[in-house]
Amino acid sequence: MSVDELSKIIAVKKMDLEECEHELNNRYYPSIVRIAMMNYIINLQEQLEEYDNDVINL
Numbered sequence: 001m002s003v004d005e006l007s008k009i010i011a012v013k014k015m016d017l018e019e020c021e022h023e024l025n026n027r028y029y030p031s032i033v034r035i036a037m038m039n040y041i042i043n044l045q046e047q048l049e050e051y052d053n054d055v056i057n058l
Contacts (some may be wrong), residue, residue: 010051017044 025038 006051010048012042013048013051017041017048020044 020041022035024034024041030039
């Protein structure tokens with residue numbers, strides 16, 4: 001994967017993470033939906049950490 005492709009993936013994931021966090025904090029959702037959103041946010045954060053480590057290693 002090229003640095004440019006990796007940068008685009010990271011940018012999209014960061015935007016998705018910001019949007020999910022904003023939605024979770026500013027709207028009412030049933031508990032099960034909130035749990036699913038929190039799990040998705042955690043997964044995105046973990047993926048971003050992995051990508052950031054890959055960028056450093058390139």
